[in-house]
Amino acid sequence: MPAPEDLPGQMASTAPEGFRSGFACFVGRPNAGKSTLTNALVGSKIAIASSKPQTTRHAIRGIVHRADAQLVLIDTPGLHKPRTLLGERLNDLVRGTWTEVDVIGVCLPANQKIGPGDTYLVGEIANLPRKPMLVAVATKSDLVGPQRMAEHLMAISALEEKLGIRWEHIVPVSAVGDDQLDVLADTLVSLLPEGPPLYPEGEITDEPEETLVAELIREVALEGVRDELPHSITVVVEEMNLREGRPAEKPLLDVFASMVVERDSQKGIIIGHKGERLRDIGAAARHQIEALLGTPVYLDLRVKVLKEWQRDAKHLNRLGF
Structure with a gap:
């Protein structure tokens, strides 16, 4: 993570006394509500959310602006048992982020019992050489009643003695x-150090628009596909430009993107019968891109096969992993 003085747009002279700024990230099992929570706090969709495990593949920063603070939330992949070189690199990214943030919010869904996956995750954080402050977040509070919530909060508290950690706070929430x-x-914010804003007012992420567009397309593609397919899909935006010759009041953004899979059979699943599924993905993704960027979009979406890309270092480097 860059040092604050290296970050673009730092507003050192505009910070009021007592202003706080810093970094936090959410961790948790798949479908614990991490990305949904990030989007809700930022107030805009900057991280894709899906019920599929290991959906998140990039450390995407979302920026929360307040009069008294600037909170930078980092949406990271979930820690998992890697089966590929891609999985190993994602785990390295996660652990690297943990050591650099000020606060980690551990998401523990209230509608699920705390299990081995949760204790493993918290245990890994407890073993970090530099330990950030920990906040337990009891997500999905809207799905349970008071009795179940009380039991859940007691189970969360018990992790302190079991794993040798300390919760700074335990907060039940519902992003939905x-x-x-x-x-x-x-x-x-109360756990962040005092310091100036790190980003200009109004900026909600430092991710390139191409990255956000690629992630939105991948989110749409993930819905409804077979269990083994999500890990094999990645998206590359080949080109993205405003179309020339259009009047200023009627802009059109041309987006040329490719969904990359590992096998010809997977390409067939994505395309669907007579191209129906590919058209549906394109239409849904186009609407989401238009909502994100506020500009009408022409989306040219193709499917490419890059054999075993998750296991090939050259392919991974080329795809930005």
């Missing part, structure tokens, strides 16, 4: 129900 998000934001 917009319940206690303000409390969570206040909690995270």
Whole structure:
């Protein structure tokens, strides 16, 4: 992570006294609500959310602007048992991020019992040489009643003695129900160091638009596909430019993108019968891109086969992993 003085747009002279700024990330099992929580706090969709495990593949920063603070949330991949070189690189990215943030929010869904995956994850954080402060986030509070929530909070508290950690706070939240998000934001901000803003006012992410567009396309492609296919899909935006010769009041953004899979059989699944699935993906992705960028979009979407790209260092380097 760059040092604050290296970050673009630092506004050292504009920070009021007592202003706080820093980094936090959410961790948790697949489908624990990490990306949904990040998007809810940022107030805009900058991280893709899916029920498929290992959906997130990049450390994407979302920026929360407040009068008293600037909170930079990093949405990271989930820690998992790697089966490929890609998996190993993603785990390295996760552990590297953990050592550099000020606060880690551990997402523990209230509608699920704390299991071995949760204790493994928290145990890994406990073993870090430099330990960030920890906040337990009881996500999906809207799905349980008071009795179940009380049991869940007691189980979360018990992890302190079991794993030798210390929760700075335990906060129940519902990103979907917009319940206690303000409390969570206040909690995270209270744990940040004092310092100037790191990004200009109004900037919600430092990710290139091409990366966000590629991730939106991949999110749409992931829905409804077979269990073994999600890990094999990545998306590359080949070209993205405003079309020349259009009047200023009627812009059109041309996006040329490729969905990359590992086998010809996977290409067939993505394309679907007579190209129906590919057309559906293109239409849904185009609407999401237009909502993100606020510009009408022409999306040219293709499917390419790059054999065993998850296991090939050259392919991974070329694809940005």
